[in-house]
Amino acid sequence: MDEEERGTEGWADVTPDAARRLVIAAVEAFAERGYHATTTRDIAGRAGMSPAALYIHYKTKEELLYQISRVGHLRSLSLVRAARDTDGTPAERLDDAVRRFVRWHAEHHTTGRVVQYELGALAPEHYTEIVELRRGTEDVIRSIIRDGVDSGDFDVPDVSGTTLAVLSLCIDVARWFNPAGRRTPDEVGTLYADLVRRMVGAAR
Amino acid sequence: MDEEERGTEGWADVTPDAARRLVIAAVEAFAERGYHATTTRDIAGRAGMSPAALYIHYKTKEELLYQISRVGHLRSLSLVRAARDTDGTPAERLDDAVRRFVRWHAEHHTTGRVVQYELGALAPEHYTEIVELRRGTEDVIRSIIRDGVDSGDFDVPDVSGTTLAVLSLCIDVARWFNPAGRRTPDEVGTLYADLVRRMVGAAR
Numbered sequence: 001m002d003e004e005e006r007g008t009e010g011w012a013d014v015t016p017d018a019a020r021r022l023v024i025a026a027v028e029a030f031a032e033r034g035y036h037a038t039t040t041r042d043i044a045g046r047a048g049m050s051p052a053a054l055y056i057h058y059k060t061k062e063e064l065l066y067q068i069s070r071v072g073h074l075r076s077l078s079l080v081r082a083a084r085d086t087d088g089t090p091a092e093r094l095d096d097a098v099r100r101f102v103r104w105h106a107e108h109h110t111t112g113r114v115v116q117y118e119l120g121a122l123a124p125e126h127y128t129e130i131v132e133l134r135r136g137t138e139d140v141i142r143s144i145i146r147d148g149v150d151s152g153d154f155d156v157p158d159v160s161g162t163t164l165a166v167l168s169l170c171i172d173v174a175r176w177f178n179p180a181g182r183r184t185p186d187e188v189g190t191l192y193a194d195l196v197r198r199m200v201g202a203a204r
Numbered sequence: 205m206d207e208e209e210r211g212t213e214g215w216a217d218v219t220p221d222a223a224r225r226l227v228i229a230a231v232e233a234f235a236e237r238g239y240h241a242t243t244t245r246d247i248a249g250r251a252g253m254s255p256a257a258l259y260i261h262y263k264t265k266e267e268l269l270y271q272i273s274r275v276g277h278l279r280s281l282s283l284v285r286a287a288r289d290t291d292g293t294p295a296e297r298l299d300d301a302v303r304r305f306v307r308w309h310a311e312h313h314t315t316g317r318v319v320q321y322e323l324g325a326l327a328p329e330h331y332t333e334i335v336e337l338r339r340g341t342e343d344v345i346r347s348i349i350r351d352g353v354d355s356g357d358f359d360v361p362d363v364s365g366t367t368l369a370v371l372s373l374c375i376d377v378a379r380w381f382n383p384a385g386r387r388t389p390d391e392v393g394t395l396y397a398d399l400v401r402r403m404v405g406a407a408r
Binding site for chain 2: 033034035036037113116117157158161162164165168169171172173175176183191192194195198199201
């Protein structure tokens with residue numbers, strides 16, 4: 001239920017507590033005003049801390065964006081890897097990967113927007129590292145689709161293009177998802193898993 | 205070929221010339237730094253004009269964002285309406301709508317990003333108007349899908365959900381499209397039209 005915005009659930013791995021509060025404050029500030037319009041003073045204020053206290057944990061605003069982006073991308077990658085590494089058929093594994101990936105982007109839509117829209121604000125070395133993680137997620141989805149093509153379960157004329165479209169469909173959930181809307185994260189996951197099954201031509 | 209960023213093609217309707225130059229400058233500035241981090245002074249400077257000259261055409265920065273958003277959304281709406289109003293089968297009309305919509309988001313990806321990511325910065329009355337235009341585009345896609353279901357050409361268990369997913373897939377092209385990348389706007393349009401045909405269960 002949108003836990004990352006209210007509590008610590010989405011950021012439990014970030015310690016100590018003060019660093020976690022700063023990350024949560026930064027996500028909110030970046031989402032509201034954009035990275036470039038946010039100052040470290042704004043972030044410290046939202047976290048109930050002084051700029052000097054922020055500086056103990058993060059030397060720059062960019063370091064906060066990098067932390068947010070890294071944690072978000074590692075989470076995405078581990079979710080799709082978990083789906084890939086189960087024993088199911090390619091269709092079951094793709095279904096599982098799409099459900100998990102969609103649910104994450106719905107539940108963490110504020111983080112998702114920051115991560116996706118502010119990618120260009122990362123320092124070059126951080127950008128390179130994040131692009132590697134994104135490539136990792138793409139490789140996992142592509143490998144599941146290819147498994148299904150190889151086994152004859154899927155009918156996919158363009159594996160790379162279809163992989164791109166599946167990821168794009170799931171990521172865009174962060175843009176439009178509204179917790180007050182008609183569909184729960186689970187329901188969007190179910191709908192999208194069905195649409196992706198159709199995209200890859202999997203028999204039911 | 206990404207005309208809106210270099211020339212006047214995408215903004216030919218905006219007159220006089222000075223107003224058009226300001227719109228083009230604003231799109232670039234908002235895309236680079238975000239709406240809230242951009243000042244009217246930045247925009248005037250990019251357009252080679254003084255802040256006073258900007259003020260003749262646009263009273264506020266928000267008015268520029270509204271103009272950009274309105275023109276972009278009207279274009280999208282007229283593209284899908286043109287596809288809906290042809291004589292083809294539902295599959296042909298949906299195919300045409302997806303190709304046009306995708307091509308627009310690929311060719312005008314910078315405008316598309318500004319329009320999608322800065323929606324929340326619009327004044328309430330402008331936001332309401334833009335949401336109406338978005339609803340219009342959604343209605344067009346939904347009506348084509350429903351036509352296909354009614355005629356027995358499509359097999360769609362959740363018409364609203366599928367409409368949402370089709371629009372989401374096409375809009376997200378603005379986020380990831382790179383003119384230096386592997387696929388041209390036309391190629392992405394062809395790929396996506398095929399994937400959408402599969403999503404709606406249309407026989408080839």
